Amino acid sequence: MINQGLSIVIPTFNEKHNIIGLISSIQKIFGYKTYEIIVIDDNSPDGTYNKIVKEFGNDKKVKTILRKNxxxxxxxxxxxxxxSSYPVIVGMDADFNHPPETITRLTEEIQSHDLVVASRFIKSGGMEEKKRYLPTLMFNLFLKHILRFPVSDNTSGFYAVWKNKLLKLPLDDIFRGYGEYHIRLMHYAQTNNFKITEVPVYYKKRKYGRSKSNLGKMFLGYLYCALKLRLGK
Ligand SMILES: Nc1nc2c(ncn2[C@@H]2O[C@H](COP(=O)(O)OP(=O)(O)OP(=O)(O)O)[C@@H](O)[C@H]2O)c(=O)[nH]1
Ligand SMILES: [Mg+2]
Structure with missing residues (x-):
């Protein structure tokens, strides 16, 4: 664990059954260490925001942002x-696809790198949801080939990065749309000579609730994003 402090950024939409357990798990892992959890909720109809405020409203390490519009x-x-307030940022999902224990591995490796990605496609990595594993692997092989990425998983959305390095990238261009932001993040990190590595992650199935991903639309969106980057547009 780094000494300088860690900001864990978690977007939520209808995650009231996952987020409380996830925050509790992170608290157990990091305890008294210097960290904050920032949840950004888009006014979830299931009341995710109010639930977090009720459970963790008195905890200064849990910041909850409500986006109404x-x-x-x-x-x-x-x-x-x-x-975020701390020098290292971790991005992750709210639904336990991204096991909180892996944050420790990410923060170990960030000591000697600019960006560390949690990867399903290296030794000890994988996915519990078997039918999504092969298509995701194949798409990631394609991405690695056409964009010459240095790591095997460029769509996980689970990473650690130094904030001062990240702020040098075109953030408004990277962080838009859906999960394809991760492809743009990797592209800009690589073209800006970030020192990048990966650690294994085993994706569990989402614990509760429903997926927000429309797989067909997602595939086309990711493909379009990759081809645009490849063509330098
Ligand atoms: N704030 C915000 N969070 C979102 C939005 N869409 C998805 N999320 C969050 O982004 C993360 C990833 O979404 P998921 O629905 O888990 O997508 P997925 O991992 O492809 O799908 P699963 O296989 O069901 O886990 C979760 O933490 C969601 O709650 C959104 O529009 N706004
Ligand atoms: Mg998920």
């Missing part, structure tokens, strides 16, 4: 990044 994963994460 905006919706979208990319801009929600950017809002969290802009609100």
């Amino acid at each position: 905006e919706r979208g994963l990319g801009t929600a994460i950017l809002r969290g990044i802009k609100s």
Whole structure:
């Protein structure tokens, strides 16, 4: 664990059954260490925001941001990044796809790197949801090939990065749309000579609630994003 402090940025939409357990798990892992959890909720109809405020309203390490007039994963994460106070940022999902224990591995490696990605496609990595594993792997092989990425998983949305390095990148261009922001993040990090590495992650299935991902739309969006980057547009 780093000594300088850690900002964990978590976007939520209808995650009231996951986020309380996730925050509790992070608290157990990091305890008295210097960290903050920033949740950015887009006014979830299930009342995620109020639930967090009720459970953790007195905890100074838990910041909850409510966006009433905006919706979208990319801009929600950017809002969290802009609100962060510590030098290392971790981005992750609220639904336990991203096991909180992996944050420790990310923060170990960030000591000697600019950006560390949690990867499903290296030894000890994987996905509990088997039917999504192969198509995701194939798409990531394609991405690695066409964009010459140095790591194997460029769509996980689970990473640690130094904030001062991140602020040098075109953040408004990167953090928009849905999960394809991760592809743009990797592209700009690489073209700005970031020192990048990966650590294994085993994705569990989402614990409660429903996915926000429309897989067909997501695939086309990610493909379009990758081709645009490849063509330098
Ligand atoms: N603030 C905000 N968060 C969002 C939005 N869409 C998705 N999220 C969050 O982004 C994360 C990833 O969304 P998921 O629905 O888990 O997507 P997925 O991992 O592809 O789908 P699953 O297989 O069901 O886990 C979760 O923490 C969501 O709550 C949004 O529009 N706004
Ligand atoms: Mg998920």
